[in-house]
Structure formats: structure tokens, C-alpha cells
Amino acid sequence: MNKLEDYQNLNDKAIMIGGDHWGHELALHLFQFLRGKGVKAEFVRYSGDNADYISQVMLVASRVSNDPKQFAGILACKSGFGMSVLSNKFPNVFSVMCSDEYFAEQSRLINYCNLLALGSAITPLAEAEKIVEKWLNTNFEMSEKNLGRFERIKNIQKKSDHPQS
Numbered sequence: 001m002n003k004l005e006d007y008q009n010l011n012d013k014a015i016m017i018g019g020d021h022w023g024h025e026l027a028l029h030l031f032q033f034l035r036g037k038g039v040k041a042e043f044v045r046y047s048g049d050n051a052d053y054i055s056q057v058m059l060v061a062s063r064v065s066n067d068p069k070q071f072a073g074i075l076a077c078k079s080g081f082g083m084s085v086l087s088n089k090f091p092n093v094f095s096v097m098c099s100d101e102y103f104a105e106q107s108r109l110i111n112y113c114n115l116l117a118l119g120s121a122i123t124p125l126a127e128a129e130k131i132v133e134k135w136l137n138t139n140f141e142m143s144e145k146n147l148g149r150f151e152r153i154k155n156i157q158k159k160s161d162h163p164q165s
Contacts, residue, residue, distance in 0.1 A: 009139040010114070014040040016063045016073040018056040019120070020083075023076025026120040026128055030074055033129050039136070053077040057086045064115055065090035073115040074132065080119035087115050091157060099123060101134040108138035110146060 015034060019027030024045075031043040044059045045051065053075075060073040064087075073093075075083040080097035087095040095115035096107040099122060107113035116135050118128055140146065 008112070010072045010108075010136050013070060013072045013114075014042055015136075016042050016044055016060045016071055017075075018044045018060045018073075019076035020053040020056050020078075021051055022078035023053075023056075023083075023118070023120045024051070026076040026118060026123065026125065027074070029125050030076070030118075030128060030132055034132070053082045054086060057083050061087040061090040061093050061095070061115060065092045068092045068114055074118065075115065076118045076120050076128075078119060078121045080117040080123075084115075084117035087117065094153075098131050098135065100127070101130050104131045104135040105138045108135055109141050112140040112146075112150060 017027050017031045017034070019025070028043060031041050034041040044056075044063075056075060056077070060075055064071045064073045073087070073095075075087065075095075077083050080099075084095045084097040087093050093115050094111060094113045095117055096103070096111065096113045097117040097119065098104045098107060099119065104116065107116070113135070116132065118131065123131070
């Protein structure tokens with residue numbers, strides 16, 4: 001079972017980055033940006049003919065889901081919404097679509113988001129860099145209130161994995 005500390009900060013995690021046909025340029029830019037800053041990052045691309053958002057989510061979210069202690073993720077598509085919705089279907093993934101630094105900060109500070117979705121149609125490259133930096137450099141606030149919320153969400157997630165008949 002994953003511990004809350006696995007979600008507290010992103011500093012030591014490898015960042016899995018992917019984008020569909022709409023988000024490929026943004027995802028590649030962010031990969032190069034992070035590597036240039038010395039961040040452990042891996043650019044993933046679905047190898048089949050269909051590099052749609054579902055395929056990209058499967059690659060990135062499954063890595064984060066299987067080992068949230070080692071991995072976090074960034075996904076880019078046209079709006080960011082589809083990738084965020086689908087990636088939240090994976091256990092241990094807490095995904096949010098962010099369009100500015102404030103949302104990125106809040107997604108980490110209060111909601112321990114470990115997968116960031118960005119919309120290439122609405123997010124200029126320079127703004128995406130700022131959003132990603134804010135997201136990476138904001139730690140989850142380990143307050144009593146947030147710890148309680150986290151436990152409640154994990155319990156809901158467990159019940160969703162094994163629905164009652």
C-alpha cells in the first residue's frame with residue numbers, strides 16, 4: 001500500500017511525459033525544458049498508428065499508478081480535459097487539468113496531484129513552463145485536515161476498485 005509520503009513532493013520522482021497529436025509539441029517542449037533543468041524526465045510515445053489521448057494516458061498513468069513513489073506524470077492534449085478525466089480512473093493517480101500557476105499550486109498543496117494535464121490549445125509554451133515549475137515545486141501540505149481528506153479519498157478509491165453488488 002502506498003503511503004501519503006509517496007505523494008508529498010515530486011522532487012525525487014521521474015516525470016513521465018506524453019502527448020497526443022494535439023499535445024505532442026507541448027509535451028516534447030516540456031520534456032526538453034525539464035531535462036535542461038536536471039529533472040529526471042522520460043518522454044513516452046505510443047508506438048502504434050493511433051497516438052490518441054487514450055493511448056498516451058495508458059502509457060503515462062499506468063506508470064504513475066503502479067509506482068507513485070517513483071513516478072509522476074505530465075500529459076498534453078488539445079484541452080487537457082480528456083486526459084485528466086481518464087487518468088483519474090487509475091488507482092493512485094490524482095490528476096488535474098491546470099491552466100495557470102495558481103491551479104498548479106493548489107493541485108499540489110491541497111490535493112496532492114501527481115499527474116498534470118495541460119491543454120495545448122490554451123497554454124502557450126512559456127506559460128506551460130511556469131505551470132510545471134509551480135507544480136513540481138509545491139509540496140503537499142501535511143495538515144490534519146488534508147491527511148483526513150487523503151484517507152477518505154483512498155477509501156473511496158478502494159471501494160470503486162471493488163464495487164458492491
